[in-house]
Amino acid sequence: MNEESLQRANAFLAAAAARTDVGTVMQVTPAEIGREIGLPDPLSAARAVRALIARERLEPAQGSYRLVDSRPVDPNEKETIERLPRKRRGPPARASDRSAEAGRPTYSAVGREMVEKLIELGREVGSMRASLRTAREEARASREARVEAEQRAEHLSSRVRDLEGRAEMAESNLRALLATAKGVGREPRTATMGDSEMEAILGVLKGGDPGPAVEGSSAGESGD
Structure with missing residues (x-):
């Protein structure tokens, strides 16, 4: 000491x-x-x-x-409890040797396995992204086609309503015109034309069969 x-x-x-x-x-x-x-x-x-x-x-x-004792230690006092001799240490074994002896995978094997797994996962992610992109494009095309079809249907519906309105207006004008034409030179009591006669005249104008109403009307006029 x-x-x-x-x-x-x-x-x-x-x-x-x-x-x-x-x-x-x-x-x-x-x-x-x-x-x-x-x-x-x-x-x-x-x-x-x-x-x-x-x-x-x-x-x-x-x-x-x-x-145990409070007496100061003398400079020449020897140790009464001998220390255990230190064991000599041999050269440290390599980590790869220890792993190989224990049957465990080495760091290089684990790293190589991780790299291969990451590459495989990257490929799967790329494939999934491509599929997602294709699905989005198809959905956008379907949405655009649906919007276009809805617009076309709305346009056709509007046109049909317009044509129906025009047909009703033309029919009303024609009825009024026929009623006025038949009432000229007659008594007020006979100035009104029946619905059957008007329907027959409209049928003739539309290119259909005049029907019995027109024949009866013609016979009545010839009798007059």
Whole structure:
């Protein structure tokens, strides 16, 4: 033990003896005593404790240390508790050798597997994006066709309504014209034309069969 280690060990022992009676367990941690006596770090306190244990001043007990003897350590005092000899360490085995011996995959194999999996996932994502793009284009085309069909149907409906209105107006005008033409030169009581006669005249104008109403009307006029 060098001089500095001896001084630190004796200072630690004196601080512990000031707090703890001989034969009792310390109630403070070595780190607290080390800070009290000004040790630079907890490692220095641990080294002092180890030196005191080796010289039978302290002993482990109840998760702490028991003060066995409060006498300062003599510079020439030898360790009474011998340290276990350190085992010689051989050259560290390679990680690949350990993995191969244990039957576990190596980092390179895991990395290669991950890269292949990422490539496969990338291909699947690309295929799904292409399918999604095609589906969107088809949906847009269908939507445009539907809108165009709705517009065409609306236009045709409007045209049909317009033609129906014109036909009704023409029929009304024709009825009024026929009624006026038949009422010229007759008595007021005979100025009104029957619906059957008007229907027959409209049928003739439209290119249909005049029907019996027209024949009856013609016969009546010839009799007059």
